[in-house]
Amino acid sequence: MRELLEQIETRQAAARDLADRLREQITQFAAQLAEAERRLERLEIARETLLEIAQDTDTGDLDPGGFPLIVDTGCYAALVSVVDRCSKAIGLIWPRRECRRRVL
Incomplete structure (x- = not known):
């Protein structure tokens, strides 16, 4: 009987350890x-x-992605600013050329 109790305690300890790791x-x-x-x-x-x-x-004039085909300088600067801020916020830094390709 004592041996069975020890086996149960061993299994309980293993189950407790597993539960702690899973938590x-x-x-x-x-x-x-x-x-x-x-x-x-x-x-x-x-x-x-x-x-x-x-x-x-x-x-x-918008391309299929919903972005303008022709952008004035002020609008482009605003877009690049937003992309720069957002990309930095999520840990991505796009080169300006990549921004231009993605934005325009």
Whole structure:
């Protein structure tokens, strides 16, 4: 009987250790999920802002992605500024050439 109780205690300790490790993983996953959701929200805001700026242009000519084909200098500067701020906020830094390709 004593041997059976010791085996149960051993299994309980192993189950307790496993539960502790899983709780730690859940905590880590929750933090990663929160960060991914923050990044997604920032990207959604950046996209909405870019589309708002694009809609404010007088040209009305948009490419299939919803961006203006012809952009005045002020609008382009505003777009690059938004892209720069958003890309830095999510940890990406695009070269100006890449911004131009993505924005225009």
